[in-house]
Amino acid sequence: MTELTIAATVENIGTVTDFVNAQLEALDCPMKAQMQIDIAIDELFGNIAHYAYHPDVGETTVRVEVVEDPLSVIITFIDGGVPYDPLTAADPDTTLSAEERAIGGLGIFMVKKTMDEITYRYEGGKNILSIRKKIGS
Numbered sequence: 001m002t003e004l005t006i007a008a009t010v011e012n013i014g015t016v017t018d019f020v021n022a023q024l025e026a027l028d029c030p031m032k033a034q035m036q037i038d039i040a041i042d043e044l045f046g047n048i049a050h051y052a053y054h055p056d057v058g059e060t061t062v063r064v065e066v067v068e069d070p071l072s073v074i075i076t077f078i079d080g081g082v083p084y085d086p087l088t089a090a091d092p093d094t095t096l097s098a099e100e101r102a103i104g105g106l107g108i109f110m111v112k113k114t115m116d117e118i119t120y121r122y123e124g125g126k127n128i129l130s131i132r133k134k135i136g137s
Helices: 010-026 031-052 106-114
Strands: 002-007 059-067 072-079 117-123 126-134
Touching: 002 010, 010 031, 010 059, 010 072, 031 059, 031 072, 031 106, 031 126
Parallel strands: none
Antiparallel strands: 002 059, 059 072, 072 126, 117 126
């Protein structure tokens, strides 16, 4: 398991992505899975940066764990910001045109669709959101 604790700012999305990708490359992660994980990082860390500590800036810890059978990566985002469970948000109605759809919610919807598992809990004053992606057969 490896961890990175960093200021929750939009400018740090690239640093977080690079940190996770270094772990994925060591595992020979397929490009499709890596791209899906990168999109999830952009969405989830971006949301923390925009909303968790607003208008202030706080820290977020990003943890990367590798589990076997099947080979998977679990990425956990831990922040001390405002309690928020993104999994409770209603999925957007994708049958509507972009103009008819309500603003927001599409990013977390994409994360739900591309990850194998997503969990959230609020514990010890911390938001703890984990995503799991299978990277092996």
